[in-house]
Amino acid sequence: MRNLIPLAVRALTMVGVFFVVLLLLVLTLGLTGFSDRILSSVVGEQIRVERTTLAETIRDPDELERVLAARKAELESFYGLDIPWQRRLPASVFRVMRLDLGEARSLRSFAGSSRIADIVLERLPNTILLMTTSTVIVALTGLAGGLYVATRPGSWIDRLVSGLAAVTYAIPTWWIGILLILVVSVHWRLLPSGGMYSTPPPEGGWLRFADLARHAVLPVLSMVLVSVGPYMYAVRTITLNIAQEDFVGMARARGLSETRVRNAHILRVAAPPIVTGLIFGLAGSLSGSILIETVFNWQGMGRLYYDALAGTPDEGVIVALTFMFTLMYVAIRLLLETLYIFLDPRVSYAD
Amino acid sequence: MAPVLQVRDLYLHYADPAGVVKAVDGVSFELGEPGTALGFVGESGCGKSSAANAMLRILPGNTARYEGEVWLDDVCVSSLDAEEFRRTVRWRRMALVPQGAQNSLNPVMRVGKWLTEPVRQSRSSDIAPDVLERQARGLLERVGLPAGAWNLYPHELSGGMKQRVMIAGALIFSPRLLIMDEPTSALDVSVQAQIMNLLKDLKAEGLSILFITHDIALASDICDRLAVVYAGQIAEIGSSEQILEQPAHPYTRRLLGSIPRLHDEALPEFIPGAPPDLRNLPGGCRFHPRCDVPLAVCPERVPVRLKAEAGQDVWCWLHDRTVNQVALEIQDE
Amino acid sequence: MRVRQIRDALLKTPVGLLGLLSLAAQVVLSVWVVVSYPDDFGNRVWSNPIHWVDNPKAAPPTWIGRVDNQPRADHWQTVRGEPETVEEKGRNLIASWNIPYIVEEGAVPAFLALTVRDVRFEERAPLLALTLIRPDETRVSVLRHAVRGPREGEEGPYERHFDAPLRIQLSADESTLSSLQEFLAEEYGLQMDAEEIRPRVMDILFGMPDAAGDGFAPMSGEYTFLFQTATRVEGDGIGSVELVAGGDAFGRMGTDSIGRDLAQGLLYGLPTALVIGVVVALLSTSIGTVLGMASGYLGGAADTVIQRLSDIVANIPVLPLLIFLLFIIGPNLTVIIGILIAFSWPGLAIQVRVMVLHMRSSQLIEAVQSLGSSRWRVMYRHILPQIMPYFLAQIIFTAPSAILAEAGLSFLGLGDPSIPTWGQILEAGFRTGGVYVGYWWWIVPPGLLIVLVASTFMLLSLAIEPVVNPRLRQTRRAD
Numbered sequence A: 001m002r003n004l005i006p007l008a009v010r011a012l013t014m015v016g017v018f019f020v021v022l023l024l025l026v027l028t029l030g031l032t033g034f035s036d037r038i039l040s041s042v043v044g045e046q047i048r049v050e051r052t053t054l055a056e057t058i059r060d061p062d063e064l065e066r067v068l069a070a071r072k073a074e075l076e077s078f079y080g081l082d083i084p085w086q087r088r089l090p091a092s093v094f095r096v097m098r099l100d101l102g103e104a105r106s107l108r109s110f111a112g113s114s115r116i117a118d119i120v121l122e123r124l125p126n127t128i129l130l131m132t133t134s135t136v137i138v139a140l141t142g143l144a145g146g147l148y149v150a151t152r153p154g155s156w157i158d159r160l161v162s163g164l165a166a167v168t169y170a171i172p173t174w175w176i177g178i179l180l181i182l183v184v185s186v187h188w189r190l191l192p193s194g195g196m197y198s199t200p201p202p203e204g205g206w207l208r209f210a211d212l213a214r215h216a217v218l219p220v221l222s223m224v225l226v227s228v229g230p231y232m233y234a235v236r237t238i239t240l241n242i243a244q245e246d247f248v249g250m251a252r253a254r255g256l257s258e259t260r261v262r263n264a265h266i267l268r269v270a271a272p273p274i275v276t277g278l279i280f281g282l283a284g285s286l287s288g289s290i291l292i293e294t295v296f297n298w299q300g301m302g303r304l305y306y307d308a309l310a311g312t313p314d315e316g317v318i319v320a321l322t323f324m325f326t327l328m329y330v331a332i333r334l335l336l337e338t339l340y341i342f343l344d345p346r347v348s349y350a351d
Numbered sequence B: 001m002a003p004v005l006q007v008r009d010l011y012l013h014y015a016d017p018a019g020v021v022k023a024v025d026g027v028s029f030e031l032g033e034p035g036t037a038l039g040f041v042g043e044s045g046c047g048k049s050s051a052a053n054a055m056l057r058i059l060p061g062n063t064a065r066y067e068g069e070v071w072l073d074d075v076c077v078s079s080l081d082a083e084e085f086r087r088t089v090r091w092r093r094m095a096l097v098p099q100g101a102q103n104s105l106n107p108v109m110r111v112g113k114w115l116t117e118p119v120r121q122s123r124s125s126d127i128a129p130d131v132l133e134r135q136a137r138g139l140l141e142r143v144g145l146p147a148g149a150w151n152l153y154p155h156e157l158s159g160g161m162k163q164r165v166m167i168a169g170a171l172i173f174s175p176r177l178l179i180m181d182e183p184t185s186a187l188d189v190s191v192q193a194q195i196m197n198l199l200k201d202l203k204a205e206g207l208s209i210l211f212i213t214h215d216i217a218l219a220s221d222i223c224d225r226l227a228v229v230y231a232g233q234i235a236e237i238g239s240s241e242q243i244l245e246q247p248a249h250p251y252t253r254r255l256l257g258s259i260p261r262l263h264d265e266a267l268p269e270f271i272p273g274a275p276p277d278l279r280n281l282p283g284g285c286r287f288h289p290r291c292d293v294p295l296a297v298c299p300e301r302v303p304v305r306l307k308a309e310a311g312q313d314v315w316c317w318l319h320d321r322t323v324n325q326v327a328l329e330i331q332d333e
Numbered sequence C: 001m002r003v004r005q006i007r008d009a010l011l012k013t014p015v016g017l018l019g020l021l022s023l024a025a026q027v028v029l030s031v032w033v034v035v036s037y038p039d040d041f042g043n044r045v046w047s048n049p050i051h052w053v054d055n056p057k058a059a060p061p062t063w064i065g066r067v068d069n070q071p072r073a074d075h076w077q078t079v080r081g082e083p084e085t086v087e088e089k090g091r092n093l094i095a096s097w098n099i100p101y102i103v104e105e106g107a108v109p110a111f112l113a114l115t116v117r118d119v120r121f122e123e124r125a126p127l128l129a130l131t132l133i134r135p136d137e138t139r140v141s142v143l144r145h146a147v148r149g150p151r152e153g154e155e156g157p158y159e160r161h162f163d164a165p166l167r168i169q170l171s172a173d174e175s176t177l178s179s180l181q182e183f184l185a186e187e188y189g190l191q192m193d194a195e196e197i198r199p200r201v202m203d204i205l206f207g208m209p210d211a212a213g214d215g216f217a218p219m220s221g222e223y224t225f226l227f228q229t230a231t232r233v234e235g236d237g238i239g240s241v242e243l244v245a246g247g248d249a250f251g252r253m254g255t256d257s258i259g260r261d262l263a264q265g266l267l268y269g270l271p272t273a274l275v276i277g278v279v280v281a282l283l284s285t286s287i288g289t290v291l292g293m294a295s296g297y298l299g300g301a302a303d304t305v306i307q308r309l310s311d312i313v314a315n316i317p318v319l320p321l322l323i324f325l326l327f328i329i330g331p332n333l334t335v336i337i338g339i340l341i342a343f344s345w346p347g348l349a350i351q352v353r354v355m356v357l358h359m360r361s362s363q364l365i366e367a368v369q370s371l372g373s374s375r376w377r378v379m380y381r382h383i384l385p386q387i388m389p390y391f392l393a394q395i396i397f398t399a400p401s402a403i404l405a406e407a408g409l410s411f412l413g414l415g416d417p418s419i420p421t422w423g424q425i426l427e428a429g430f431r432t433g434g435v436y437v438g439y440w441w442w443i444v445p446p447g448l449l450i451v452l453v454a455s456t457f458m459l460l461s462l463a464i465e466p467v468v469n470p471r472l473r474q475t476r477r478a479d
Ligand SMILES: Nc1ncnc2c1ncn2[C@@H]1O[C@H](COP(=O)(O)OP(=O)(O)O)[C@@H](O)[C@H]1O
Pocket: B014, B015, B016, B021, B023, B042, B043, B044, B045, B046, B047, B048, B049, B050, B051, B060, B062, B278, C477
């Protein structure tokens, strides 16, 4: 129970983030007239559909046009196109939240649909696949590596990790990805340079999976390379600091075994700040994944940004993507915050 | 009957970029019968905590020299190997409530769990969980904590409560000897008095206590005997009355003079000179640069253990009957 | 912590000194670039394909030859004005230019282009001809071209190619193909059709059929381009003629797929990167400091509002929103900088507020206040100086992330096209597929430069880290 109050405070911030972003989206759309354009395209699409069905029953072309014009006016007032955008604001918010943003101009879903919701949502699993794989790898190697290095402070490997962490802040993730393509795919011809499956994709579950895994190696590797350094360094520093705390010495003085000291007194106490480290890294890995998907033509939401920006820009898709990424971020944050609060009994007082 | 604790020639030196820190440098003493308390007093930084750690073999990574014998009830525990020492002696027969007990509790562990952890983890004890819990709850009550403390986290405890939890924790195996390192230094006066009363009660029940403090007045309140420590060595050891009434070492006199007293017009004396740097100690008697009655021999020869009185030993040339003889020898050289 | 400590950390540690020296060098170079580059370099030069037509496309840097020891033709370009000889031949005046060209070690040029400027004539349009005289004395007629004659309703004297020069890519010109066809038949008895010749124009021009008979072996030696114009009256003629023999390598940094000299773009990126880093860092830390001070000092509703706002802005996933806003507002460097500032201030605002709250309760401040100093004076005189070091540190921390953020946005295609940046160069290399064909000189240097500038700031922050974060200074014991 006690934990729920700080959790609520944090949740409120994240809800705030969510609505601020949403409002920013809708306001910008309204102010720049994008909102009108999106709605007009929705209406236009509907009229096009109705025209084909009506044409079967109404033979007289003039009559058809008249009916359609009336229908169009009806739809326009239904969508609020006849009132100023400010008054449509709440409706627009819901529209964005339901991804009800009409049709894309040039982008199509894999199955050929041009509905923005279809296009964006079918990419969500691919993004989640890439992000979770690399995050799990980063978390595990960062944890293991950081703990190992913490047992050897000042050694060459410790300095290497500190150096790597510092360098990481100065290297763009996506450039690492491009370099990997240049060296591993183009020069050595070891791994595919992009995409998720070979063309044509191999038949059979296992072969298909192996093909996917082969395509995932480089994108995952680049994401791991750029986040593992800081994470390892954070784990190292946190554990080193905790290992110096009095209660750890006390655990030894109480005759506990080294294993017990490490697990129950160092690692257990290090868990909450390590989760905090994950929280801090989250926004970074989100942007990292947008750019890495772009570099490796990984068919996720990040790559969709690039596709929507190139050629004829698909503003509806961009709005939907920005919303989806914010939603995803807020959801993961809430998950991590909950984890944190249940790991650390102190937060209820600290807040 | 053999004394509860005997320490012989204990050394603990640390390696430091600026030289070797001789924190414990040949310390020998004994703590006699069960149910008595020995006080370890001295300025801060003189090596008291280091001595306690050395007895429990809690050694930092930069330990440069560690030797000496520690006997508990006629068993030489310092000859055990590290693992055996951990499993049979540390916390079981000799428990330490360290300095800074405020931070010695695991912040994410509830009191009850923390208290019983060493027993649960111990391979040799096969005590049933509910029996253990009953005993541990009894201990909490014994040190004066409410039953509700069992389920609390350290940050929900006051300083005094934490200190009580620490004491309860130290008693979980019913050890022979309890080492208390500055048990009251972070507490306010009323809490301090409560803790002292608790310790006196425990002592009356037969627990032996090594009481470490920089506050000689506080030590004399509970201790039967006092050891005055200066620069990693014992300067003088004797019964509390002897030390307070007829201090034999000039340093002890200074220490007593620096205590502010109620109803006393005289301002407390300040001990002149800088506290010694354990990396760079003066030759001969370590106290000689600050001593107000030094002899010619003092800077040259390390004082030996001398008898000031029955039961009171002192390391100071003033108490050597042949001191003039020695002084003449030095002049001859 | 004092400003002086920071200064010492920068001036007296090797890391700090290295960072400062590197930064100083970059600033000097940037100033030189800003002074010596033409105004509007981005639009008029960099993004203008005409400016780069004569450069070889996607050519590696010249120094690569010293690494792999392969023969590569140097890029060669020459402009001539007055003709060397003018002689009368029948009713025509023939002006001639002899332009020597040397092929070494069989390094045949990548392409051949002729540019003629400022053609002027009274009645009849001049005829232009280019002949290649080869080391074995054989002659190849490369081009015959008639300048466009008078148009209907046009009055003489006529001017042609004053604004847009006449540029003929000889390696792809149809008339060159047919004259090569003739040449091969006459000289070597080879029958080849135009499509066979087209991909090998340069090999044929600068070589002879090899022993095997299925290719052309390059012929090294001295060549001469003989360029001639035939005009009717004195005064008719051309302003200048230019010949370009495209190299297989170009300049210090090579070229991209439209022939842009990467060295120029890369240099231009330096001041841009520094400006982005410094401006974003300076302004966002200033905003953060002011808001943090106001929040901590004013308390009450202002405090609540500022803190909630900082909390929310600090927790927004920035990149998606940046993409959206830039897309809507349009790719403009000022907008990019503005948006980056808008999202970078909250960290410091939260930190400064805590410090101000801490200081406000200190005895000194209380004493000064009780003496009647105004709030703002206390802030300015007593609180600001204590915050200064954190302000400086934050500037150093923020700059590299702003540079990286701009690079990332540019890479997504949201860069300001009027101001080339390293991110944009990389984006072009990626979008046009330069990566997949291994144009490393297009991909590696811009990234390295981003890393170089960002790590300069990282060096500075490493140097001041122990001052800002003293806990890290303690030597740790391995227990
Ligand atoms: N691990 C260590 N390395 C180096 N010096 C130490 C270490 N631990 C303690 N010291 C030094 O040893 C001296 C004695 O310390 P300590 O035993 O804590 O004294 P006390 O408990 O009497 O105040 C002090 O000067 C202290 O700085």
